[in-house]
Amino acid sequence: QKEVEQNSGPLSVPEGAIASLNCTYSDRGSQSFFWYRQYSGKSPELIMSIYSNGDKEDGRFTAQLNKASQYVSLLIRDSQPSDSATYLCAVMNSGYSTLTFGKGTMLLVSP
Amino acid sequence: SQTIHQWPATLVQPVGSPLSLECTVEGTSNPNLYWYRQAAGRGLQLLFYSVGIGQISSEVPQNLSASRPQDRQFILSSKKLLLSDSGFYLCAASLGSGNTIYFGEGSWLTVV
Numbered sequence: 001q002k003e004v005e006q007n008s009g010p011l012s013v014p015e016g017a018i019a020s021l022n023c024t025y026s027d028r029g030s031q032s033f034f035w036y037r038q039y040s041g042k043s044p045e046l047i048m049s050i051y052s053n054g055d056k057e058d059g060r061f062t063a064q065l066n067k068a069s070q071y072v073s074l075l076i077r078d079s080q081p082s083d084s085a086t087y088l089c090a091v092m093n094s095g096y097s098t099l100t101f102g103k104g105t106m107l108l109v110s111p
Numbered sequence: 112s113q114t115i116h117q118w119p120a121t122l123v124q125p126v127g128s129p130l131s132l133e134c135t136v137e138g139t140s141n142p143n144l145y146w147y148r149q150a151a152g153r154g155l156q157l158l159f160y161s162v163g164i165g166q167i168s169s170e171v172p173q174n175l176s177a178s179r180p181q182d183r184q185f186i187l188s189s190k191k192l193l194l195s196d197s198g199f200y201l202c203a204a205s206l207g208s209g210n211t212i213y214f215g216e217g218s219w220l221t222v223v
Contacts, residue, residue: 043201103154
């Protein structure tokens with residue numbers, strides 16, 4: 001059973017701070033990793049994808065990947081109240097074209 | 112542009128009634144298509160995926176079925192709904208390069 005683990009939270013940070021979201025996965029063969037944001041009652045929207053070890057930056061978001069440790073993270077700089085949502089880590093299953101999702105981490109950014 | 116249309120957006124169905132949720136994709140050809148379910152307080156569960164017309168893979172045995180009658184159309188069905196079928200149903204498609212998966216706006220199903 002392929003698993004993706006996330007801390008459910010909530011993770012509370014003040015406005016302007018850095019939010020750090022973490023994820024571990026069990027499938028050593030996985031090569032593609034994604035972060036989605038889901039507002040309450042809405043469908044998930046893609047924030048970042050990462051395929052290689054290291055960091056990938058896009059605006060205020062930085063994804064980090066360490067395949068040896070089977071660890072993916074998402075950093076949100078200058079957090080805004082509008083960033084308050086559940087963040088889902090997803091891993092592409094090796095040999096397939098399907099994603100396994102973690103249960104998500106709820107982020108709360110207070111003004 | 113590539114878009115995923117899903118309907119109906121919400122529905123309330125009695126136990127034992129049939130179900131049909133429809134999803135269509137625009138702006139791309141031969142996408143992989145997926146049905147996910149998100150029950151209250153739970154993660155996203157993959158129900159079905161399809162890599163082509165008439166090709167359906169089931170991830171979870173249950174009273175739901177899926178069909179892909181056309182390249183960009185994916186249908187989720189049930190002959191008799193159970194209370195446990197309530198949830199948020201999401202159609203998704205791989206669009207663009209890298210097998211990146213995007214979601215439609217979802218369908219809220221309440222079985223009463």
